[in-house]
Structure formats: structure tokens, C-alpha cells
Amino acid sequence: MEIEGDADYTIKVILVGSSGVGKTSLVSAFFDNPFENQALPTVAPASCNATIEVGGGKKVELQIWDTAGQERFQTISQMFYRESQVAFVCFEPTPNDNYESGITNVDNWIARVRQEVPDCLIYIVATKGDTINNEETLKLNNIGNEMVAKQNAKAFLVTSAKTGNGVRNLFESAANCYSTIFQANEPVKEKVHLQLKDKKKGCC
Template sequence: MACDLCIKSMMIGDSGVGKTALVVKFVEDGFKNDKTTTIGVDYKDKILWMRGKKVKLQIWDTAGQERFQTITQQYYRSAMGILMVYDMTDEASFRNIVRWNEQISKHGDKDVQRVLVGNKADAEKIVVTREQGQALAEEYGIPFFETSAWFGDNVNEAFLKLAEMVIKQRRREDEPYYPDTLRLRKDEPCKSRACCVRE
């Protein structure tokens, strides 16, 4: 069965903030605890269901190192939604969200949806407070979540919020919107790529 909608999303943020761990937790309900760095761009997808509609959420997990920026810039152009991730135990990664947001403004679509995520909320030594994260999100006018890829806190909520925002933005005016019906389904991934052709 082909998908009714394909959403292309991106994970951006400094290296080591836990982008891949968040993706693995969301897609596989697992945890990636090694120190292997993403090289360039990795990809996973998750099937969502909304009011009987089959939605494929593509997640492009990008490398945070500067040398990979020329590779990842091309993905900004077609991204419908972006999760900007920082490490709550690393103040520099939080400060760099400003730079990542500038990259979105420079290379991304003007209507791209964004969500700010503070990861590693389970850590003992938190240096970036909830108030700091919330204030930055309010400055950008976007949702904010503190997440734990280890325990799964707010991981599904962050991804589903992004999907909800994209779906709401792209629905036709004559189609009703039912945000409460968006849910995860453990199902086989889309076997058809017809739904993922960029218009």
C-alpha cells in the first residue's frame, strides 16, 4: 500500500548531542549508546497513521561536524520539517543552535517547520536549563521539548509534533484536520516509493 503523504524531515545540531540516539529511539524503540559519529547523512523512516491516512516520515540524520556542511546543505532545500537538537550538558551546543537556525534560514524552504529539542534530560549534570531552552524557542516561535533518548521521555512527542505541524501546513483547505488521531503504528515500512516523489 502506497503512502498518502511522505514527509521529509531533518535532524541537525552539533556532533554528539544525541541526534542518532533520538532517531533510533523513535523508529526502533531502541538506544544507540556507542560513540560512532554519523558520516555525512543517514536515513530512517517511520510509518504514522492519521485519520486512516498512511504517512511516511523520512528522517535524515545529519553529521554535526563542519566538514560535512557542504554535504548536508542540499538536504535543507527539500526538508519540510527540522528538529534542532542540543545537548543539555553542553552549553556550546546550545549556543550553536543560533548558527544552525541561520543555516536553515539560508538554505531551507521559507515555510519549513522547526522544533527545538534539548536532549539528555536524564543526565546528572545539566548546564542548560529548561528556562533557557524555552526562551530560545519562544524567540523563534517554535515548540520546545526536553528529551531523553535513554528513557524515551518526549521523544515520540517531539517527532509527532513536527509531523503534525507539517501535515497541518500542507493540508488542503477543504480537508478537516484531526491532530489527536495522529499515532504511531508498528507496521511494515512503505514498500512503494511513489509516495515519496518530490513535487
């Protein structure tokens, strides 16, 4: 649920992937903006913020960065990868080549992200899920789960900016990563064990 007010935690989220896969449309769908069939390509990284309430009443602000996918803008885009805690690695499903081109693109983009931020949590995101049928979606999910295991990614999700399917779940899942991101970095408090000696029986 998106809410107002100061956040308890802030997470930087980047969207990466080839030009035209639907990164900008994914962000627009999260903010309930009307779907556009012909969205203009992102040239320079753009950011927007959203605060989501997660379990335990915690408020998590997502700083969402939509990066350019065109190769000639990669030097600029990769500067904005730094200090990211979550990455949505987006690809367009291509059933006609058994999803091979999408898988190759995902591997390349994950390598780029981890070059800048090795500990970044990776979500592998199939966009345009409305363009494939149920049988293809099932096959894609199986392939996606294999990719998660191979890349040690956080999760795989099929989304559709056009229908809204899976979009809110994706961003809310990223917000719920706060416990993994921040509690792992909190110092461990040493436990002090006091051993009480038995009192000697007898007169003083």
C-alpha cells in the first residue's frame, strides 16, 4: 500500500534492461498512469519515489531509477547503479526462440549490475506478460526459476504494464527486502552471560 509520511527505511531500486522492453511502462503502471503503447525510449536516468507500508507497520521509501537501455547511454546509466540495493532486470519474453535472447540479455545485464554493486538483490522481471498465453507463461516461469537459481537472484516475476498484472507485487516485494538489506548490516550485539556462584551454606 502506498502511503504518505516519513519512511523508516529507504531503498534504491534500479530498472535495467534493453531498450524497448517496457521498463518505463512498468514504473508508470505502478503509479497507476494510463498505459501507452508507444512510450518514448529513456535517454537519461529518471527517478521517482514511493513510500509503501510493509509488515509490522514499517514504512519503506523506494527511490526508483529508470535507466536507459540503449548501448550508447550505458556509460551514463551505469553511474546510477552505484549504491543500489535492488535491481529489476527486465526482459521481453520471446517464445519464438525459446526465450534464448531474453535469457542472454538477462545474463548480460546482471553482470553489469554486479560489476558496480556486487551485493545488489536481483529480481528477474519478464515484461509484457499479456502477449503470451497460459502455456507459454507456465514454460516461462519454469525457465525463470532456473535463471533465479543460476544467478542467485531474489525472485522471478512475470508482469504486464498493460493489464497491471504482477506490477504492484513486484514493487511491494522490493519494499519487503528492507529486513534483508538493513538488518544484515546492523551490528550484532554481544550477549553477556553472567554465571552466578552458588552461595556457601553456613553461618557468617
